[in-house]
Amino acid sequence: MASPISTITPESERAEIAGWVHEVRDLGGLTFCLIRDRTGIVQVTVNRKKAPAPVLEALSRLSRESVVRIGGTVKAIAKAPGGREIVPERFEILSPAESPLPLDVVEKVPAELDTRLDSRFLDLRRPRVAAVFLIRSAVMAAVWEFLAARGFVNITTPKLVAAATEGGTDLFPVAYFEKEAFLNQSPQLYKQIMMAAGFERVFEIGPIFRAEEHNTTKHLNEATSIDVEVSFADDREVMDLLEDLILFVYERVAATCRDPLSWLELQLEVPKKPFPRLAYRDAIGIAARRTGEPLKFGDDFGAVAEKALGEEMGVHYFIVDWPTAIKPYYAMPREDDPELCRAFDLMHPRMELASGSQRIHQHDLLVHQIRSKGLSADSFEFYLRPFRYGMPPHAGWGLGADRLVMTMLDLANIREAVIFPRDRHRLVP
């Protein structure tokens, strides 16, 4: 069995390692090979006069990024990286790499994102790139741990659905035997149905699909959503939950991802609680003042307004008290002012991260809201039925996992936060 490279120290006597050929420096009588595995890099030093013939033979056939297995003695050498090097007795090429490489793994020459995504498997061999996904994994684990500790039940809901249930966004049609189906844009309706099932606290982390032809650094056609729904909770309570979750995730990443963060040369700053709660009406005012645009009540925030707001706030913040007219039909209108609803968006200074609301749990009011949005209640029957048999009051939100990682790590493009992103033009790999 090969040992992880990071476990080899100057005190080690022998080592057997397996990994990729990171770099080869041939000085003539001496050749230095840097071998990389997921834990680190070690130098393997071959002396032309002293090395066994099979080692020299393997060395002569060696290409960068080939997979090798090497066994030998470990020497403590101050001049070597990490203060140690391996003098090989066995040098086996397990899997040769062709050349030229489609991408420079050593990063002497930069590559464009498009080139990197075409050869993502090679791109991911770069620690700086791998770091993003090690951290993303830690984020997901932290989310799961946080919610599980609070009694949330993890659910999995269909991604193949019968109808464009929410309206608004365009859906991808798929052939479903003799029927037409769609890829789901959100687990919204299903997680609400689970409230009627009496589960009280559910979450789902899964893909959502949007067939929008957007072409930006913060939109994808396939994204990962962290969705939560809580019975007997109102909008304020699930906002607190969301705020605590964000803090917990940041703290966990800061504490457990030191190496990946250092590869990214990132000082992670944990946001402070509480996040400011900004009323929609005030947000419109600020955006109008800062941009000079004639924004008025009922408008949505465009990219320029969103950026101006972020600059003004400078930290994570909530926009609350949205107009009922521009939020989905399931958002609960306020009793004292039905023009406003109990919906909120969680914003990072760069972009929206999450949106949620207290939901309407009264059947007739829900039907009314669906109709007032110009939608047909008939196609929502599977969703509406549970509201007639004891639906508790509930609230919830959906948080964009890709955007969470992107903003946390200050990535320029959301595609960098997704291993195999799906956008308007990219379907492969």
Next chain:
RNA sequence: GCCCAGGUAGUGUAGCGGCCUAUCAUGUCGGCCUGUCACGCCGACGACUCGGAUUCGAAUUCCGACCUGGGCGCCA
């Protein structure tokens, strides 16, 4: 979908009517080299996205297609 910018060796770039038999770096191959750590030095290899047009002459200008980046729009 609209607007802007762009497409040159495997990768990243320079060149923007004749000086291009196309620059530089990295890479690959060959040679020299026993302590490199972006090893160094010498030599070689390797590219103008495609199709039309203008011109004596096009990588360079124009038109179209395809592709890419960015901004905007759209976006439960």
